[in-house]
Amino acid sequence: MKLDDIRREYTKDGLSREKLDDNPIVQFEHWLQQAVDANLSDPTAMVVATVDEHGQPSQRIVLLKQVDDNGFVFFTNTGSRKAQELKGNNKISLHFPWHNLERQVIVYGEAEPLPTTAVAKYFLSRPKESQLAAWASQQSRPVSSRQALMQTFNSMKAKFAKGDIPLPDFWGGYCVKPHQIEFWQGGEHRLHDRFMYRKDPSGQWQVERLNP
Template identity: 55%
Template sequence: MDLSQLRRKYTTKGLEIKDLDSNPIKQFETWFKNAIDAKLLEPNAMSLATVGNDMMPSIRTVLLKTFDEQGFVFFTNYKSKKAEQIEQNPKAALLFTWLELERQIKIEGTIEKISTTDSLKYFLSRPKGSQIGAWVSHQSEIISSRSLLEQKFDEMKKKFVKGEVPFPSFWGGYIIKPIHIEFWQGGQDRLHDRFTYTLKDNNWEVSRLAP
């Protein structure tokens, strides 16, 4: 299939350095609020790229659950493929793609587990079905059928019908501590605007990049 004629013209007025906050986390918050106000579907959905010892990159979509000056947090099974790769190589990249706003944000940095206390706090805030789901799914493992998964879910649902779902020790959060954060704004004639923040000596330096 030839997709060479499948193209879209970007119509935004562009992005200048004067439009950006000196702090990339505050700039991220501004753009994230814009995405929410635009009623985008799952604005907190982000592509997470990791690389293990085999040097084969792997990418998947996860949901951002909180962010602050320290970094960006998501939750997952600590026995998953992504967790194995993170253990082998504690570096990762994130990508937020908001095409309706003609924007992307790329984040690169180191990654580590958050505290058990913070993971437990979030786990307790989840709907009970999601809590049970964390117990049922042996993430990334091969399974024979969906019906087997549903059967396990029903069994766990009956087991915890009258009580609280215990916190699984194999589940929790990761935080990506950013070193580079890039803001991309679509531009006319493919002259996109790109600004990257780089952390140097605990200070953020911002530079414009060629599109």
């Protein structure tokens, strides 16, 4: 297999300034709805990139749980690698790779912790098994085996067999406040359409076309 021979043309659609909403959140919601309508697998999945104290980036896939003019919301174990890195550097990037639509969106911003009330409201809306998994997993830390993980899960299942499962004190969420958002649409001959929204000092969004 020769990796440098693997390529294809991008021919699904073009993107012009006239097609874009002046508000990038509205534009994102429009594209997200189209990804959902296209029955893409995990349309809310996004790559979350953070940086540690040594400048080493790390990435992982997380599900977007809310988006509005305040920002992009996700939840996680506060002991996880991403949460620990965000403590030292709250700058973050989100990447939505909608391959089948030949589109991607990249969000640049800062992550702000959500209040406990918002975290609890979402946690209690999760399936019971997901709540138990949150209690069972010391996210990002070593575990001796799958069997050990399942034993902890079953222990939590027995512990909370009766009544509601409480919010763990090590579980939280973030709202990513964007200052730049890029929309990318694949184009023929690698002449892709790229538009970058930037928030100016007055809080207004400005948009410009980028070279592919």
